[in-house]
Amino acid sequence: GHAKIDHHRTLRSGLPEVIYAAGKTPAQTAEIFSRMAATGVDVLATRADEATAEAVLTAIPAAIHHPSARAITLRQSHAAPRGHVAVLCAGTSDLPIAEEAAITAELFGTHVTRHYDVGVAGLHRILAQRETINQANVVIVCAGMEGALPSVVGGLVGVPVIAVPTSVGYGASFNGAAALLGMLNSCSPNVTVVNIDNGFGAAYTATLIARMAHHP
Amino acid sequence: GHAKIDHHRTLRSGLPEVIYAAGKTPAQTAEIFSRMAATGVDVLATRADEATAEAVLTAIPAAIHHPSARAITLRQSHAAPRGHVAVLCAGTSDLPIAEEAAITAELFGTHVTRHYDVGVAGLHRILAQRETINQANVVIVCAGMEGALPSVVGGLVGVPVIAVPTSVGYGASFNGAAALLGMLNSCSPNVTVVNIDNGFGAAYTATLIARMAHHP
Amino acid sequence: GHAKIDHHRTLRSGLPEVIYAAGKTPAQTAEIFSRMAATGVDVLATRADEATAEAVLTAIPAAIHHPSARAITLRQSHAAPRGHVAVLCAGTSDLPIAEEAAITAELFGTHVTRHYDVGVAGLHRILAQRETINQANVVIVCAGMEGALPSVVGGLVGVPVIAVPTSVGYGASFNGAAALLGMLNSCSPNVTVVNIDNGFGAAYTATLIARMAHHP
Amino acid sequence: GHAKIDHHRTLRSGLPEVIYAAGKTPAQTAEIFSRMAATGVDVLATRADEATAEAVLTAIPAAIHHPSARAITLRQSHAAPRGHVAVLCAGTSDLPIAEEAAITAELFGTHVTRHYDVGVAGLHRILAQRETINQANVVIVCAGMEGALPSVVGGLVGVPVIAVPTSVGYGASFNGAAALLGMLNSCSPNVTVVNIDNGFGAAYTATLIARMAHHP
Amino acid sequence: GHAKIDHHRTLRSGLPEVIYAAGKTPAQTAEIFSRMAATGVDVLATRADEATAEAVLTAIPAAIHHPSARAITLRQSHAAPRGHVAVLCAGTSDLPIAEEAAITAELFGTHVTRHYDVGVAGLHRILAQRETINQANVVIVCAGMEGALPSVVGGLVGVPVIAVPTSVGYGASFNGAAALLGMLNSCSPNVTVVNIDNGFGAAYTATLIARMAHHP
Amino acid sequence: GHAKIDHHRTLRSGLPEVIYAAGKTPAQTAEIFSRMAATGVDVLATRADEATAEAVLTAIPAAIHHPSARAITLRQSHAAPRGHVAVLCAGTSDLPIAEEAAITAELFGTHVTRHYDVGVAGLHRILAQRETINQANVVIVCAGMEGALPSVVGGLVGVPVIAVPTSVGYGASFNGAAALLGMLNSCSPNVTVVNIDNGFGAAYTATLIARMAHHP
Amino acid sequence: GHAKIDHHRTLRSGLPEVIYAAGKTPAQTAEIFSRMAATGVDVLATRADEATAEAVLTAIPAAIHHPSARAITLRQSHAAPRGHVAVLCAGTSDLPIAEEAAITAELFGTHVTRHYDVGVAGLHRILAQRETINQANVVIVCAGMEGALPSVVGGLVGVPVIAVPTSVGYGASFNGAAALLGMLNSCSPNVTVVNIDNGFGAAYTATLIARMAHHP
Amino acid sequence: GHAKIDHHRTLRSGLPEVIYAAGKTPAQTAEIFSRMAATGVDVLATRADEATAEAVLTAIPAAIHHPSARAITLRQSHAAPRGHVAVLCAGTSDLPIAEEAAITAELFGTHVTRHYDVGVAGLHRILAQRETINQANVVIVCAGMEGALPSVVGGLVGVPVIAVPTSVGYGASFNGAAALLGMLNSCSPNVTVVNIDNGFGAAYTATLIARMAHHP
Ligand SMILES: Nc1ncnc2c1ncn2[C@@H]1O[C@H](COP(=O)(O)O)[C@@H](O)[C@H]1O
Ligand SMILES: Nc1ncnc2c1ncn2[C@@H]1O[C@H](COP(=O)(O)O)[C@@H](O)[C@H]1O
Ligand SMILES: Nc1ncnc2c1ncn2[C@@H]1O[C@H](COP(=O)(O)O)[C@@H](O)[C@H]1O
Ligand SMILES: Nc1ncnc2c1ncn2[C@@H]1O[C@H](COP(=O)(O)O)[C@@H](O)[C@H]1O
Ligand SMILES: [Mg+2]
Ligand SMILES: [Mg+2]
Ligand SMILES: [Mg+2]
Ligand SMILES: [Mg+2]
Ligand SMILES: [Mg+2]
């Protein structure tokens, strides 16, 4: 239990610290999770496998496991949601990353709408959901393979788009590098990019933005 | 003038040999062009700079210089066009490559329609031209930067799409490599890809396809 | 069962949607397969492992498992084949990809001829089969390692060649990247390229082309 | 003068279209600039060299040339600034990109503070300016070489940080790729990234964010 | 037992040869370890897994296993420590590499201080330990992801900094390549770099330097 | 004139030292050339531009300039040729590298036959020259773009093939890297490879081999 | 058993076809091995694991398994060795590749001397064996990590050096790519290179060379 | 003249700030140089072209221009040299980088010995100078192409070796990347590495080390 919890960041941003469970044993994650929970704040663990979820929920039965997002959350605050984050993904295989983003943004206190399997090879799918997406304060777009969706979305909305390349694909997708490069070269100027599969980071920044739009 | 003209390929495909003028002196290109012209066939020189154009047109005044395509053509055959090739490009900077493709396909005897500056960040532009594009037998799509246009087009049409990544862009476009990777990972299964900036090759294959659809 | 079947593409191209079984559980694939089968259309699942095949065939006993292609097909239509697709591969290790292409093109309604283990280091092998290959409307060439076969084939035939780099090889083959680069730089202008190991995509476009040559 | 001005984006985002002067002749840029100016809106041209500046200022004497930013601006609107964007850069060589960002954000109507030459190898420099930076609604950080500054800044502030890798450096900086990779892997979760040298894009998104914080 | 022990290097540098246990069987490592131990010198095995540790400790009960460093040591010399090496790491995941460096430098006869989890996204952590770090003769800095810590440390101290990129991270960290590039491009001129995860090499050179500062 | 001539290598291999003129001033190359010439041996300068050739020929009028090979030679020995080296190239753009190889092998005392413009997209060209090529003791094959020729040649002959990737090509040829990778992955086991554009090195090894076949 | 044995190559080079067992089942390899053995020629299988060895030796008890080389050989010819091939490797981890080369060259009928663990960081090791190495007609040098050994050897001998990069190393060795690049850039002009870990290919060409030096 | 001189680093390390002249105008460099000179300290400008040298020497006639090092120095201190730095380079083309290192280390107050053109392809050259090199407290080794020299030197000496990859080479040297990778993978554990062509950085760290060995 020698890991230090960084209270500085929490103070600066108003967002809770988060446990990155990859590379930690279930016991380690459960121990840190419990320690954080005891302080009364909201708690999030990302990249948690089944064994980790079991260990955490045994320790903190009130925690919730989101298997498709590989995340565990504990909601202890009671504030109403502030701001609207739309989360999109291109294909069903991008779902784990999209859900990591959605669950994170929700725990961080925003209203989230999900728009999944709306890849560019069938434009009618995204055009059909255009109206709701346009009401969001910020849009997160997850896509693997050619990573084209953020450019299309960037052209449809007037708010910041955070692009998340996913490692979905094979061959020349090079584990997400093709999607990453595509997004960095987006011709839509409202697109910024995070690391491959980093749904958490996208949601973190999206929350900061969405809150600005809705200060109490 | 020791370069051998490959009559084999012409016989096989019914398409004329083409002079790749890059790396040849104006005099060399003019000499080969003249020799081909003398046989009565159609002649094409690609990647021809101003000096080369001057040398060729001095030798063969009937030849036509297409500066934006960096191409020189000589039409000597009289067949009616066979098949319809639509040539699209995402931005105005992709125009030289798109024109190389268009001029080549025209000289090779197809009907060409041009649809330029229809990048995915402003979908209304491509949707507006959808009807004409849908009448083509094959579509050539040139795009640099994130190279997303072929995926969108692939989803709109029911014919083969030949994607041409262009070296347009900067930074992480890596001279067209980002666009190339995007196109290779297209989620539209009717997309095949040629080398960066290879408008000629795209038009060559497109012509072979378009002819099949319209055999006399 | 929340995956949406895209009927738009089917309408556009006349080709059935296909299930990409990689990353899906056997149950998920079987469920989608059954749903599609119930509509009376032809059905194809690619990248299907043994467990998936078992699940699908239990649900749909009329389906056929092609282990070397890692594919499952269900033929429900009765149209005669249209067009001729020749499928070549360089070495015996490229066979799974070549078979993915061949099985796909057959289910999509073309006549397929197979020409396997005809790599360029023993030219007599390809030259011996030249005559049949020359009768095809389009040629699919699968090769790993140096990926040289499409260039040689491109020079022998007068029709489009679709090159499929395979991940066969070791060391500096970089899982198919060497073959991919070789094919993109082919000096035969009738060669276009798809993603590494994408036999399915090659067959999809090949079918569109072969059909043009043989419209009823 | 056949380039179409995209009024859609302007409507969506409230931000003017911008001319990317690289790859355009001075005359082309001047012509487009004039056409836009005539509509009464604010106009910006980026990546403008000396000759382009001369052509534009001859046509539109009220325009201002910012040589260090390689930008030309024309301010015709009269709104008070909304929101605060802090622009930082690591070294003096990053200045052109930082200025491109600063000039853009200013023309787009935000209050900009500049914090230059505050690289991480001399921490006292950034710590000295910490207070002002902390008042910004969003921070743009430009850095080449190892690109470490955004992570440090991300830890100091509680708002979104937009990282701009620059092509400053030599050898293993690979023209900005090292900085880009560093920023994408930032351990500060409030960092998102744009393309190498893309000061404009960073300012575009920063403006959208800063406006949210200060809606009238 | 045909591996030759290189006594030349030992003579030149005064430091013992070391067994790289990766790719050796437990029995092979135990055999070499025993042979070296029999000569009365200090012995070190790196990259030793559990099975190897068991085999070595069975043969040489006086040896010590350091699981977090994946190292096994046998101290047989009695010299007092010479010189001070500070070992830092950015995150807790970098700990195995930092410990490999620390254990190696200790066995090689230096005084080691550890400063872990002091990444740049929370500057207060490193600033808090600044005084001790400043007393070291040489500093080893291990960091994955963006690898920014060596630049910051390089600016804080007046002694050589040896940077060890670690393979910690995901996506665009490319198994440590991003951190490696960052460190090579450090704007602090007192930073030199070793291979990804090479804690041993860093400690080897650090020991040579620390000894110079404290010759008896 | 402080450059030291390495007489050791000459003694070992029986081949003269060679001047790599790239990066040397014409005067420097002329001075070294003269010094070597004075010792009575054969002399070769590679990568020599026009100005260098002029400087050398002014100093040593008996030297010969080979512009297409960018080489300067001085023959002073009188031995009869030993061994047969066949030099092939795929396209006319590979000629400078092929000539560098041919001129080098000739000066080094072998019989050289040239077989140029025999790329794999027109197999009849190489098959037509098969008989002469089969008489060589070793074959040098220069090719850019996809670099497929060495594999085909390797399958046709029973002697070592030395493959020279050339930087000919554009886009995804990445300045010869595609050809290099293709050659390294050749499925013909008698192919070894040298650096991109290294005609000299290929000829050096080819000479060593050819001599073995014909010892006096 | 549908794999065709290529008798053409055997006729051309006088060397037997070889079975590449990777990716084949034990049964497949045993079947091909038996078929070849029945023709009375020498037979070699490379990349054979334990199970494959068992299957082959059950079928052909006279075959010999070389576990460190991962090879299986059957000697049926009785010719005396022709030519001398020296096989070197830098470290003990390179041994499997060096042994693949040595076993291959021996079966192919050359005299092989082994010089292992002679890496450049302890020059006395290679200098001690210099005399024997100098008697070889061709030298194969296997090395991973920095791949420096071929350059040193190339400077010591007057015969061709065939460099085999191995995948030995970690981190920035990129599975042999670093060694490969080093060897391609060797400043010794008598060095040619084969694919990473391709001991077989090196031995194949080495045999062709060694035979030339010792024709009966 | 708004560039701030960083007095912090000078205080920490005892070494003067240095002007990186690349990307600065001659006037800018001359102005900064003069300002520093006026404070009485030693001054160094690196990467200075002819025009910069002229501007600086006009302003400060006592400064010395070292053209082969592209450096300008002004010595104003009078301390005796402390410590011995040996500077080696593999070929004559590496000389500019080696001289940058040597001139820097000399100005920083160490005794420097130069050992140039001692590449590994002719071992006698380095072995001949072994004795002097062995007396140094630290060795800087500059090499391009395969970058093998540091490993050899690392094995010959018992002190730290700082490896400087140079951009010397062509083709697969990839502007120094091959040398860089080689050095990072050195099997000599006393080798650390700096950026490509970074002679200055190597000398900076070497000076820190050499001083430790010789404290007054
Ligand atoms: N899925 C994720 N991807 C990237 N960073 C994460 C993720 N989850 C948590 N983090 C970051 O990791 C930090 C916690 O790391 P640790 O102290 O190792 O648990 C948090 O402060 C987050 O900034
Ligand atoms: N082997 C394959 N390689 C690439 N794409 C495929 C493959 N098999 C199917 N697809 C595509 O994947 C889509 C189905 O994806 P999904 O909805 O995830 O099952 C189909 O429409 C095809 O376009
Ligand atoms: N963790 C390590 N990383 C890199 N090199 C190491 C490591 N551990 C030991 N070595 C080196 O490997 C050599 C021993 O290799 P070996 O003879 O294969 O056991 C030692 O002399 C060290 O120089
Ligand atoms: N270890 C190896 N590395 C590369 N090529 C090999 C190797 N072993 C055999 N080969 C080649 O593979 C061919 C046989 O391949 P296959 O027909 O798939 O068994 C032989 O003719 C050899 O040229
Ligand atoms: Mg789908
Ligand atoms: Mg536009
Ligand atoms: Mg075979
Ligand atoms: Mg500064
Ligand atoms: Mg932490």
Ligand SMILES: [Mg+2]
């Ligand atoms: Mg030709």
Ligand SMILES: [Mg+2]
């Ligand atoms: Mg050893």
Ligand SMILES: [Mg+2]
């Ligand atoms: Mg020399």
